[in-house]
Amino acid sequence: MKKLFFFPLLLLFSVTALAQRVSILGDSYSTFEDFVTPSTNELWYYAHNDTSKTDVNRVEDTWWWQVIHDNDYKLEVNNSYSGATIGYSGYDGNDYSRRSFLKRMYNIGSPDIILVFGGTNDSWAKEPVGEYKYADWQWGDFYSFRPAMAYMVNWIRLHHPNVSTYYIINSELRPEITESMKTICKHYNVPYIELKNISKKNGHPTVKGMKAIAEQVSEAINPSKTN
Helix, strand or coil: CHHHHHHHHHHHHHHHCCCCEEEEEECHHHCCCCCCCCCCCCCCCCCCCCCCCCCCCCHHHCHHHHHHHHCCCEEEEEEECCCCCCCCECHHHCECCCCCHHHHCCCCCCCCEEEEECCHHHHHCCCCCCCCCCCCCCHHHHHCHHHHHHHHHHHHHHHCCCCEEEEEECCCCCHHHHHHHHHHHHHCCCCEEECCCCCEECCEECHHHHHHHHHHHHHHHCHHHHC
């Protein structure tokens, strides 16, 4: 009888103790060598970076690794791509549809938590802002930020129900990009995390900046752990 009683308790403990799985959909800020899916995605952060470029040279320094480690989560998929825009308009007017968030959001696995960190390249590349549009999207709409962002938020919301999704808004973006992200997230009633005081080098987070991002994200998604 003792063995029969103990086994269900052990099984129950094992099920309840399973770590929550986290997927990242991001750009260069979330890349690191050997830690992105697919492996062909372009990177910014490597294990042996040029120190004039960045002081981040360990995966443990990345914001997402710290969030996962500090909150006892498990990495599901990190689909991040350096230079990626949410919409299809890239630098110098080039078509960035292949690396865009809209094309990669289909490949984030089956997580319990989704962290979307984008909009930085849309801001830097001066992608057209466009008009707010929440339905009846057409292919051409995705070359403007607002329709593309709205389509992404809506698609993730519909295809990952009962999944906690957070949109991370970088500091120092064009004001119209920041406000657009906040407005669209509010429209769909999904939470966003607006970053503040992030140390950067060459426009990218330093070790200090990564830690600040991790702290702000952790505080937002798991306040009981940080308090």
